[in-house]
Structure formats: structure tokens, C-alpha cells
Amino acid sequence: MNKKITSAIIAVILGFTVAIIFAMILGIKNGSNGLQTYMPQDILVPMFKSFSGIDLSGKEAFNPRYIGEFIVAAIPLILTGLSVAFAWKTGLFNIGSEGQLMMGSVAATLCGLYLDLPIIIHALVCIIAAGIAGFIVGYIPGYLKAKFDVHEVVTCIMLNYACLYLANMILRMQPGFTNEKTPPIKDTALLNSDFLSSISGGSRLNWSILIVIVALIVYWFVINKTTFGYQLKAIGHNKNAAEYAGMKVKRGVAMSMGISGVFAGLAGAVLVLGIFGTGRALPGFEEYGYNGIAVALVGANSAIGVFFAGGLFSILQVSQPLLQYVGIPRDIAVIISALIIFFYAIPLLYEKYIDRYAKKREEKRIKVQQSTDSGGGE
């Protein structure tokens, strides 16, 4: 576990360093003294501002709105990250979070449009409906994998397209659909919060942070503390041993994909109830699901890891307009995300050195222990 954290941190540092070096070599900007190359602070200052609201160059005062927007962007990333991570624990690659999320959005939209329920309860019902929709979409590839040994990656990718067009079709059929949008959902279903918005300088921060917190805790608890999680991990690490012990491997596989879909479905609910307040027909994928893969990967599939990785990728997202504002192509943020994944995926490059370092430290520790043991041996 520790090694994974070290690898992730090294990957992040390498990703930033390499991207910035490239920008310094290749990029040219209009500076105060005519044309000049980028300096690291050109990139790092806007990035720091994008999540802290603090402008290190001192030109602008502290603005908490940035913090709010940073959290808003992190929420769906963390949820889809949890979705991918959950399936991964059972040795499955859920590349279908995208579709699960879209169907979650549709379910939340429909419940938000047509149900008449008191505040809070209405939102909860919408969230549950989104979770169920995500479960169903996730369960399909899980079931096919368990029953017919169809590879989940193939079915997931195909389902993503099916979900995209199905979701658009359902939304377009709703009365009052204009401008690629449904009418706004009822206020009782919204997660918006004037209080949260006001403390964060008028950002879109909303109660969906509660959903994320609950999801993180549930994820951690199920994976680490329950017999169900134990079973899923056993299947993920060694299917043969799970079979040898008489676990229901097939049922585990299907359930794991279903539950993985629930997390993605919740992300869909958050987009509708917390951010947009309406159902949107989409021209293509918004990549929340694919970003979830990166988040799960860098977060090493642990709740806490996904939390931080979600934050990291959120920074790379919300900093893009700020970078552009100071004349730096927003693509640099995308390049950094790609490099981080790249460096994380080739750990062999440096894991050897981590191992060697760890071993040296261990040897030193043993030596110290032996000398103290023999010293106090009387």
C-alpha cells in the first residue's frame, strides 16, 4: 500500500515537472520584455489559485469562490473514481461508468420532473433512483461476464453508446424539451444551498458534498470491514482460491459491477440535482467515466486515495480557464493529466529504486535494532 502511495506521488511530481519543462522549452509567450519563454510560475500560480482561491502573484485578493467550484468539479470525479475502483477490487475493469452515470442522470431528471414530494425526501428519492439506474446498467455487463464469460470491457464500451443515445432519446421525449434541455426539475429535488453558496463566494457548491462523504465512507466500510467486501477482494485477487473456498464467484462478479454502477449513477444524480438543475441531451461523452478510471488508478483504489486523486484531477480541470486567461494554452492541464497516468502506469521505471531504498532503510533499521538488542542484552 505504501509503495502505491509513493508511486502515485512520484507520478504526480514527474507529470508536473515534465509538462512544465516541455512548456518551458517549446512555449513562447508575449511577456513584458517582448517574446519570452514560460516560467514554471506561469503555470503553477493559476493552478494554485484554481483550488485555493489565493493568488500568489498578489494581483488579486483571496476569492473563496474558486474553492467552491473546485469542490463542485471534484464531486463527480470522486464518485466515478469510486465506481471504477469498486469493480477493480473484484478484478473487473468498469469502463462503463460513463453510461451508468448518464442513466443515473436520466432517472434523477425524471423523478425530479414528475414526482411531488416534500423537500429533502424528493432529493433522496431522486438520488436512490439514480443509484438503481446505475446498478442496472452496471449489472448487465457483470451478469454477461459471470454467465457467458463475455469480457466486461467490450460490453461496457458498447453499453456506453447505447446509454448515450437512450438517455438522449428519453430526455427529448419529455414535454417542454428545448435547447437540448428538459424544463428545470422541481425545486424540492434540488440540492442547491444558499448557505454553501454564500460561504464560498457565490459558487455552485451544494449539498452533494454530503453524498460524496457518505459514498466514501460506505466504500471504505464495505471494502474493508464487511464479509461481502472480503469476498469481493478474494475474488479479485485470486478467483481460483475463492472458488476453492466455495465462494459464489459469479454472483460476486455481477454484484460488484452492479454496485460499481451505483456510484456512477450517484455521480449522474449530482450533475442533475446539484449543478445543472435540468436534464441535458448530450452530443457526446463528457468523459466523467473515463476520468474516473484515472482517478481510481492514481488513487490506488482506496477510498482515501480516490478522494485525493479526485481533488487532483479536479484542479487540472478547473485551472484550465485560468491558464487560458493568462495566455497559456489550456491543453497543458490535459497534458499533465495524461503524463501523470503515463508515469503511474510504468512504475517499473522507478519502483526498482523505491524497493532498493526501502530495503536499505530496512537493513539499517535491523542493524540499529541488533545493536540495541545486544547492548541491552545483560
Added chain:
Amino acid sequence: MTNVIEMINITKEFPGIKAVDAVSFELKKQEIHALLGENGAGKSTLMSVLFGLYQAEEGIIKVNNKEVKIDSPNIANDLGIGMVHQHFKLVDDFTVVENIILGYEPTKGMVLDINKAQEKIMALSEKYHLNVEPDAKIENISVGMQQRVEILKMLYRNNDILIFDEPTAVLTPQEIEELMKIMKALIKEGKSIILITHKLKEIKMVADRCTVLRRGKYIGTVDVTTTNTNEMANMMVGREVDFGVSKDECQPGDIVLKVNNLSMFNDKKFKVVDDISFEIRRGEIYGLAGIEGNGQTDLVYGITGLKKVNDGQIILNNIDITNIGVKKRFDIGLGHIPEDRHKHGLILDFNMAQNMVLHTYNKKPYQNNGIIIENEIVKLTDQLINDFDIRSSLGAKTMVRQMSGGNQQKVIIAREIHLSPDLLVIVQPTRGLDVGAIEYIHKQIIKERDKGKAILLISLELDEVMNLSDRIAVIYQGKIMGEVNPKETDEKQLGLMMVGYQQ
């Protein structure tokens, strides 16, 4: 006689351990020199250095009194050094001849001259009585013949120094005898042989001298004719060892397992278990001997529920378990120490405590309403670590992957035995383990028998089956060839049954 090989003060380090530590070794011309040591003693590493697979950090290698640097198997080959690996390096769907010439193909102009190769191979084969079918595909010939193909490969390349890495592990007693004859014939023709092994009996049979390694260190070189096996064993292990397994007379009780006319097919619809029937009683070890791949694995899968049986009946504790799930079988009284501890027995990326409850994680007191009670699991693990003397660096929290093979096996044995099953199916319990661990595991198996458990022991090691079992059955091509009393049989009779002679 002159030394053909001299290795002086060879040291080879792997991260964290010295696999070979200042070891010297010499091989005289026309000598069979055995290299003896337990698993992990450094035998294979030392020979890999000689064969150019590893480079030593320190030391000198001399071949025919000339100092050489061997940094690839090709160089070793040019120096006349050849090696038969424990796992043969043959291409399954090539013929014997094609395999032998692979990499050294004789050509006529641009065209492969296979006839010339075949002539040369047949001449060699005749000279050393190697008896191979030149046109047969590797996948269709016996393991013994595959080994002879490997030997021919070395001879074809004009190797004079032949290294055999654990050559008898896969052979029947008859094939072993045959191999020994071949080795002696090779010596007469001027070859020199290094024999890597941990089987003392074979050293006694064929070797001239024996060098013993222990934990990477050189212990000594002895003359085989003047040294008895006990002395060599003591050098190997570093203490007195008792190879005999002492056990009381068997007192069979009620029938625990009854297998009636069991048949199973594999994926290719080939009958791999063919109408097998037997029964095992309380307080009895029923040994099943046989060469690898004669249906043992499927039979075990059938009994333990990992694979559906096609015909017949399995009755455990008077309950028909033929078609019920694995978990229920464990509840009824089955214990299973699987053949492949990494594939089935353990989850290597779980810690020891998590592995200990692989069967019982969903039972009280280890869980309550679906929530794992970690304290109870650790308590159980600590208890078992103590009872079974399992060594690890971090106790219950040790990742199983980081444990030695012997201790991994102890984890499985502790887990299966502590549940006190009426029937223990034990497959290859000591594969790849050192003498100390083998001794311990054999004692545990006898102890369970004496507690009145029924034990089905399946092993490819004939010695193990003969020492432990109260009755021995031999399986060949999915059929039981007969049942014998270990006291009234010998290796020869079992060996014949193992290749298909009816009792």
C-alpha cells in the same frame, strides 16, 4: 585426472540475499559430480552462473584450465557446456529432430538439410542407447523420452560438460534407472556430468563425488563411495535428520469417504477419471500414487467440488455430496490441502490472518451481521501461528506473498487442520519444500490420522506415498490399477503399475 571445470570463490547476490557465497566447485574429466542441497541452497544459482544465465559478482571460472567469462548461454555452449533444465525447453508441436536442431540447423545452400541432421541424431541416439522417435511430436511422447531429447540436444551440440538440473523429478522409478544407465554410458564416452539434486539415493547410485551447499555456502565435497547417505543428509541440513516416518499401526474405523464408479471428462470430452471406486476409513491414510497427469487432479476436483462429475457417486459421512457446492462439503467435513498453493490454497495479496478465515469468514465469531470482527481473526491466527510454528516477519499481518514456501504451506495446513475435518484431501503437500518442513508436515499428517481422521494423500513423490500411507492405490490414465499394502510392495512394483501394468 584433469579438471574440466573450476569455479573459484563464486559469489552471486540478489537484492537482499547472497544466493551463492564464495563457493568453489570443480569437475574432473569423466566424473559425475553431484551438487546436493535443499531448496534455496544455491545449487541452481551456481549452475546458472556456469551456464551464463547469471553473472557472478565475484569469483573466477576456468574451463579446461583457461579462465573464461561466460555471460550468455551461447558462450557456455561454445565452451562445450550444456544443461538439461528441470522444466524442459522444448517446442511442443515440433518433432524430436526439429527440436534438437533448433538454433543449429544444418543447411544445404539456403535449404534446411533435415536428413543430414536426422542421420547424425540417429547415430548419437544409437551410440548412447537414447531410443527416441525422431519424427514424433514432443506433445505425443513420454516425459522420459522428452528428457532424452534434451540430452540429445546437448550431444548434438558437441557438449562435453553436461549439467542435469533435478532430472528425476518427473520420472518413474524405471525411467530413473534408465537415466542412470545413460549417464554412466556418457561418462564412458568422455563426457563429464554435474547432477543437481536433493535425492541422496540417486547420488549414491551414480555419482563419484558430491559437493554440498547449504544456504548459499560451501559445506564440503565428499567421495560418494566412502560416505553414507546419513552423513550427506546431515551436511545438507546442518543437523541430524530422521528420514523414516515413524507411525503406529493403522486402526481403521468407520467409512468416511466412499467413491462409487466415479467418471469425469475433460473439456475435450476425454475420459480423465474412469470408473474409480474406493473408500477411506477413519484413522487411515489412503495414498494415491501415479505419474503426473493421470487423472489425479480431476479426481481431487471432483471430490472437493471444484469440477462437476459426469457419473458416479461421492459419499462423505454418509451424505451424498456428488452434486453439492464446495462450501457445503466443507461444512459436512471436508478439508482440502490443494496441489497448487498459489493457485488455489492462498490469496497471496491477503495477509496471513485474512487467509486463515478463507472458509470461515462468514461464520461466527469472525463476523457479526456481515461485519468482520478483526480481533477474533487475529486471535485465531496468533493461536495457529503458535500451534503450527509458522514463521513470518510481521505475524498475523504478514502478506502471504512475502512468506517462504514452507511457511505458506504451513498456513494452509493450519487452516485446514484447525477446522478438524473428518476427511482431509492432501495433494502434493511437500512440493518444493526443504527437509525440515517436509519432516514437520509429515508428522502433522500422521497426527491427524491418529486423531481418527480419514486422509486421502495424493503425491507424485513415491517415497512420500510409501512412507505415509496405510494403503496405496495406483492411478494410471484415470483408472485405478490396483491397491497394495505399502509393507508388501516396493518401488519396482509401484513403478510398473504407474505405467499401466495391472497388479
